[in-house]
Amino acid sequence: LQAFVPGIYPRSEALVQATRDLDRGRTTPEAVDEQVERDLQALVSVQQEAGLDLLADGMLRWQDLFRPLVEASEGLETGALTRFLDTNTFYRAPSTNGGRPRLRAPLDERLVAPLPGPRIVTLPSPFALSNGTEVTPQAIAEGVLKPQLDALEADLVVLAEPFLAREEQASLEGLAEALETLTGGPRLALWVTFGSAERLLEQGLAELPVDGIGIDFYATGIDAVPQGFEKLLLAGVLDARNSTLEEPREIGAFVSSLHARGVEEIALVPNGDLQYVSESIARQKLVRLGKAKTATAEEAA
Amino acid sequence: MSEVKLLTHEIGSLAKPPWLVKTSAGRPLDESDIEHARAWGERFGVEGHEELVELLGREDRDPHEVARWSSRYCVRLQESAGVNVVWDGEQQRSEMYAWAIAHANGFEPRGTVRSFDNKYYSKSAATGPVSLREPYHNEEFSFLRSVAEEELKIPVTGAYTLAVWSYDEHHLPQQGRLGAGLSRADEIKARRELTLDIARNLIRPNLEALIELGATWIQIDEPGASTESDELDIFVESFNVSVEGLDCFFSTHLCFSDYDLFFPAIEGMSGCRQYCVGFANYDTRELGTGEDDRPGYHVIKKFRDLTYEPILGLGVLDIHTDFVEPPELVRDRILYAAEVFGDPARLHICPDCGLRTRSWDVAYQKLQNMVEGTRLAEEALNRAHAGAR
Numbered sequence: 001l002q003a004f005v006p007g008i009y010p011r012s013e014a015l016v017q018a019t020r021d022l023d024r025g026r027t028t029p030e031a032v033d034e035q036v037e038r039d040l041q042a043l044v045s046v047q048q049e050a051g052l053d054l055l056a057d058g059m060l061r062w063q064d065l066f067r068p069l070v071e072a073s074e075g076l077e078t079g080a081l082t083r084f085l086d087t088n089t090f091y092r093a094p095s096t097n098g099g100r101p102r103l104r105a106p107l108d109e110r111l112v113a114p115l116p117g118p119r120i121v122t123l124p125s126p127f128a129l130s131n132g133t134e135v136t137p138q139a140i141a142e143g144v145l146k147p148q149l150d151a152l153e154a155d156l157v158v159l160a161e162p163f164l165a166r167e168e169q170a171s172l173e174g175l176a177e178a179l180e181t182l183t184g185g186p187r188l189a190l191w192v193t194f195g196s197a198e199r200l201l202e203q204g205l206a207e208l209p210v211d212g213i214g215i216d217f218y219a220t221g222i223d224a225v226p227q228g229f230e231k232l233l234l235a236g237v238l239d240a241r242n243s244t245l246e247e248p249r250e251i252g253a254f255v256s257s258l259h260a261r262g263v264e265e266i267a268l269v270p271n272g273d274l275q276y277v278s279e280s281i282a283r284q285k286l287v288r289l290g291k292a293k294t295a296t297a298e299e300a301a
Numbered sequence: 302m303s304e305v306k307l308l309t310h311e312i313g314s315l316a317k318p319p320w321l322v323k324t325s326a327g328r329p330l331d332e333s334d335i336e337h338a339r340a341w342g343e344r345f346g347v348e349g350h351e352e353l354v355e356l357l358g359r360e361d362r363d364p365h366e367v368a369r370w371s372s373r374y375c376v377r378l379q380e381s382a383g384v385n386v387v388w389d390g391e392q393q394r395s396e397m398y399a400w401a402i403a404h405a406n407g408f409e410p411r412g413t414v415r416s417f418d419n420k421y422y423s424k425s426a427a428t429g430p431v432s433l434r435e436p437y438h439n440e441e442f443s444f445l446r447s448v449a450e451e452e453l454k455i456p457v458t459g460a461y462t463l464a465v466w467s468y469d470e471h472h473l474p475q476q477g478r479l480g481a482g483l484s485r486a487d488e489i490k491a492r493r494e495l496t497l498d499i500a501r502n503l504i505r506p507n508l509e510a511l512i513e514l515g516a517t518w519i520q521i522d523e524p525g526a527s528t529e530s531d532e533l534d535i536f537v538e539s540f541n542v543s544v545e546g547l548d549c550f551f552s553t554h555l556c557f558s559d560y561d562l563f564f565p566a567i568e569g570m571s572g573c574r575q576y577c578v579g580f581a582n583y584d585t586r587e588l589g590t591g592e593d594d595r596p597g598y599h600v601i602k603k604f605r606d607l608t609y610e611p612i613l614g615l616g617v618l619d620i621h622t623d624f625v626e627p628p629e630l631v632r633d634r635i636l637y638a639a640e641v642f643g644d645p646a647r648l649h650i651c652p653d654c655g656l657r658t659r660s661w662d663v664a665y666q667k668l669q670n671m672v673e674g675t676r677l678a679e680e681a682l683n684r685a686h687a688g689a690r
Contacts, residue, residue, distance in 0.1 A: 010413075010415070011415070013413060016413050019419035020419060022419065023419045081417060081621075083528070086528050087528075088416060088465070088466050088525065088528070089416060089417065090416060196482065217479055218478055218479065220480075220482055239478070242469075243468040244426075244473075251479065254479045254480050275415055277468075278411055280412050281412060
């Protein structure tokens with residue numbers, strides 16, 4: 001049993017203030033950089049103290065899930081400010097300018113921070129990054145994600161996929177082809193966030209060419225998990241859109257239910273980016289994730 | 302037909318001046334802040350603004366008094382631009398969500414969440430039954446009535462937006478959700494309970510208090526109304542519950558949505574006498590009054606066809622950009638809408654949304670051009686009517 005926190009982590013109140021001040025010309029980029037470093041150190045510490053298995057950098061400089069890769073790529077542009085699912089958070093929807101997307105240079109250490117231990121890195125899935133544009137997931141995978149992956153050292157790369165579960169007409173075929181392009185580098189997991197994966201599981205989500213599949217278990221019933229699920233299951237057991245703190249015992253009981261369905265390799269994760277709660281809530285949830293993992297492991301022993 | 306006269310109004314928030322922001326944060330002012338107060342006081346014709354300049358020089362200045370001065374400035378900003386119905390642009394409120402929640406029982410703060418980029422909002426959780434702690438716009442309304450020379454309206458954040466921008470720790474089940482596959486129907490049921498609780502026990506008594514004080518136009522702001530396309534009936538129901546039987550002119554403000562989503566749901570919102578809606582954000586900057594010239598405004602036909610014939614508050618200023626719409630562009634947007642509606646009396650003219658993200662300089666120019674563009678449209682409409690006689 002593992003536990004880790006992929007995705008965008010919320011900024012501390014101090015970093016919120018620093019970035020607000022930067023926008024209003026009241027502070028310097030250097031001062032914001034220093035606060036980002038302090039936030040990063042605090043996030044690493046809380047992950048280590050919670051006993052998480054892979055460290056994440058929280059993507060603290062990412063303005064949204066797509067922006068850094070869009071800005072680093074030819075053929076992609078930042079488009080209209082768009083509501084993210086049914087939240088009150090908005091992102092710049094990627095758009096295309098006619099050319100074939102191509103990553104000019106991999107993201108640097110400001111955007112994918114080096115960490116003192118085994119780490120996960122989160123990137124948008126090829127379907128999510130191509131969503132609403134005129135290019136295919138395959139073109140995004142080849143031109144943007146593959147060169148980024150080739151430049152990465154990570155124990156696991158989590159491809160965040162917030163849209164697929166809500167696309168009633170979506171087919172897994174194009175995504176499977178795109179994911180195939182991405183194999184051969186770091187281990188990959190497709191993280192289906194904030195939505196029921198039931199229909200996708202029926203269509204063969206578990207058969208996609210990745211090492212792990214992430215499922216939001218606040219929207220997906222456990223019965224939707226196929227018997228004998230053989231991949232790493234990123235079990236979304238923290239509700240990143242709800243301020244209620246989870247009970248480690250309830251998570252432990254849920255893990256037992258997954259084991260009973262024949263799922264052997266499980267990683268406890270949130271059901272989406274924790275940035276939809278404040279940093280203080282996210283930190284408490286993260287600590288509880290660690291407690292749930294520890295308690296479950298001790299019970300099993 | 303009598304002479305066409307189109308009413309103009311601002312939608313909501315305006316930027317807070319640096320001397321208010323710094324005073325509220327307990328930070329010292331510098332000479333540029335004092336000069337800001339002096340220069341804009343003269344430009345807007347704020348009576349007695351020298352008193353503010355003197356006040357800003359004192360270390361023991363009262364933030365509430367400074368905020369009231371800021372209200373005076375923003376009312377005069379609109380009045381001197383020629384706007385017909387005014388407000389103070391949220392100068393005395395913290396922000397549209399936080400201000401309402403801070404005056405309600407049944408909520409607890411849960412920290413700061415990103416809206417986009419480096420923009421954030423405070424978010425609370427519903428933790429118990431909702432009730433009004435105290436009417437939270439009365440003091441502001443009384444003060445503004447003593448200041449404004451033009452007609453006043455009072456914006457109030459609506460029940461659905463307050464609900465959808467909050468966590469719900471009270472109506473959603475706290476345990477047993479993990480792996481249960483909570484249905485959308487369960488979520489909707491919880492949202493309805495929270496929203497109607499807010500409408501009945503927070504918004505409605507607040508509206509009653511304002512009407513008792515003499516408010517005649519209350520704008521219920523619902524920027525979150527289209528967050529969930531399958532919850533629009535809850536938005537409509539909450540509006541009706543909030544205003545039913547109350548004697549006042551009620552409007553609502555919707556922004557930055559796929560407005561088609563609101564139909565047919567708002568066919569049942571007959572207590573709403575005006576929809577203030579942002580369109581300029583979706584339109585081109587080219588002149589012209591034809592169908593192809595005004596792509597951002599095609600959806601207005603649906604508002605026209607509502608059987609209870611509400612007024613449309615036509616958004617003609619894009620608040621996301623410093624581009625100052627020329628009066629001729631404003632004119633053409635209005636003329637297109639007048640042609641679609643057939644009856645100019647069903648049009649009011651306004652920006653897409655509050656101008657808070659623009660500097661006073663840009664906001665002022667935009668509002669002046671809105672007023673001038675409205676005048677040009679009136680002239681064109683009156684010429685056309687005279688020619689038709």
